[in-house]
Amino acid sequence: IDLSTLPDDQRDAIVALVREVAALRETTQRQEHLIAELDHALYGKKSEKLSEDDRQLAFEDLEVAIAEGEEKKKQAAPTDDKPKRKKIAKRNRGNLPEGLPRIEQVIEPDSLDCPCGCGLMHRIGEDRNERLDIIPAQLRVIVTVRPKYACRICTDGVTQAPTPPWLIEGGLPTEGAIAHVLVSKYADHLPLYRLSQILARSGIDIHRSTLADWVGVAAFHLRPVVDRLAEHLKTSTKLFMDETTAPVLDPGRGKTKTGFLWALARDDRSWGGDDPPGVVYFYAPGRHGENAETFLTGFNGILQIDGYPGYNRLTKPSRTGGDPIVVAYCWAHARRKLKEVFDRDGS
Template sequence: MSTAPSIDLSVIPESQRAAVLAVLRERDALRETNRRLEHLIAELNQAVHGKRSEKLNDDARQLAFEDLETAVAEAETRQDAEAAPRTPPRRAARRNRGHLPESLPRVERVIEPDSLLCPCGCGEMHRIGEDRTERLDIVPAQLRVIVTVRPKYACRRCAEGVTQAPAPAHLIEGGLPTEGALAHVLVSKYADHLPLYRQSQILARAGIELHRSTLADWVGTAAFHLGPVVDRLTEHLKTSSKLFMDETTAPVLDPGRGRTKTGYLWALARDDRSWGGGDPPGVVFTYAPDRAGENAERILQGFDGILQLDGYTGYNRLTRPSRTGGAPITVAHCWAHARRKLKEIFDRDGSEIAAEGLRRIAELYRIEAEIRGMDPGQRLSARQARTAPLVAAFGEWLQAQCRRVSMKSRLGEKLTYIHRHWDGLQTFLRDGRVEIDSNNVENLIRPIALSRKNALFAGHDEGGRSWARIASLIATAKINDIEPFAYLKATLEAVAAGHPQARIDDLLPWNFKPSS
């Protein structure tokens, strides 16, 4: 874009030309800023509302929003800087400034005037008040060395022996890390998705040479000691009468072939918050080298309630009388998956049949939005009175479309999927505790996808099991509003100190009590 002035400067008095040029430069800068913002907004609109093949995934969409917000902030800051000489009062920031918790330490810096003497010579002035402002300061992670000193004492008059305090228990006896250091490595890898080799590089910048293999040893040791806590968490979840289940890929290195193979993390979750259930939410991930339905059967041994899941055929064995590990399970299938099937067809060719199915499903979700948070009885009454007739009408419409549409077409395949799971799609009409979809567990496995993308793969099947174990505790802590680092540090310290097995429930994430 040309920044040449659009007016003839020769007709402007020389004394005013500098001011006019400044205004023109400001105009050109604003034009460039607007052009940049328009470009970002156009790209974001395309990503959100464009063709399916051109849309961004959730992570990329967040990056697009970040770029847009950054550009807006830069433009506003530039405007403030250029307007400062003409408008001394600073405008208040229009963006959210965030909340500073009372638990954060405060460092007060008192700024006194250069002189407290009254200008008129009356003497020293008296303090009548103050202005206080708070800003967030961030100190980079501090590395420190804990030096444990155990003095030895002996009697000068006799030789009865030496007295010395016993050495404190450590999770890794004779090793470098404190339990806090172990917790930091675990959270960085499994909550912040920072692979161990990158953590090693960060520590090296601070002068700490710790090879990735050393950090891996730490992770493996911590995962082993946390195993009983995860096992108890699993037992606790399986006492529930309703759970969610889903699975996601976990690439694992196959040393024999020198490449990766596809393992799976199976998620078993409880989340009763939408109807005020008394049990705390939780999730357990279990690693398996494949997606065979036997894995779900093994994980669910001892559970006989309602299971909310998608339409993967591997779950079919759970409903059979021959099911291993318990009675046949009642399944509740996911309307979000049914909707997704129709949305794929609508996005592809604008099918009117798919559009009608989407409209009907939207009516079900509108009712669900209105009754969210009500107790199970109220939810069930509302569903029987308002939702059941809509579902029955959807079933009649579905039957009619299945007769009209070729089952070999893409639309026919999607309609067949919905028809095949029709019984499970009606389970939520018979129990107010059941959700209309399995989105709760899908939200819980998203961090696994981030770790998978950043770490590329687990180095071994055992690495997949460690991944599952630590991810279980971190995810459960997060959905219970527990800070994962504080929880893991305290739990590892308790394990190192010999926490009794009989009180292992005290170590479950929802029982953690942060220290003041």
């Protein structure tokens, strides 16, 4: 089509449509690629499936692409002087807790003079909008000053307040800094070398090995708390236990080996129990039943488990560390076996 023969308004409309079609085609291709990756991750070969974290990242990429396309469409839409009622998007924006501090920014009109010239306008209401603001973590230095005092008349000595107890005597971190490292590593799964890089952006040069020393010291001092929690849980009448694999560094081999984390938990909230929920984790290099027997020393109640036969030794009179316990098997695992029979026999 020779656009030069068309009127200006028609030519501009065609050019705008061509650009819009090209933009939509690009967005569609990108979304189709992301959907194909998700489909492959969810339904592809078992060895090629993504982990849960990778799947979440893929979903995030898809949501980012959709949001980018919506914003591009909104910015490209023609505007006019007539105010339009905004359509509320059906998405989960999250909620802002009442306990968060509110900083109000009042925006007044440039002029309060009435257009008709009869005086100043009076305030009749207001519109309020709340947005979430994030202040990056702030680093600070705690300076502990211990003044020295002496008598000007006699020479009997100098008095000074003693140094307060610190978790790492003479060390650099405060207890709050150590707690931040622990939460970052174990709750947020942030490797220490990445945390070292994050601190470096603020001008703090702390090597990963130093952070590892802090974690080791904290682990030593927290061990009595973990032991006491385990003792408290094992006084319950019923508990839940399960184990899962965990990659563990194997120095000298250049790769990791498989270890096991054992979770011992109590949660009676679903039926209105009085005991508060709690969980404690144990580590063992293997999945042998002897490990469960060791971890459950002193427990004599009901243990809810899956179908792993390693727990069977806990039900025998020869059990060490307590009386034979009663096991309650998980119904979800039992259903799997029934489903296997149904899929095989059709009944």
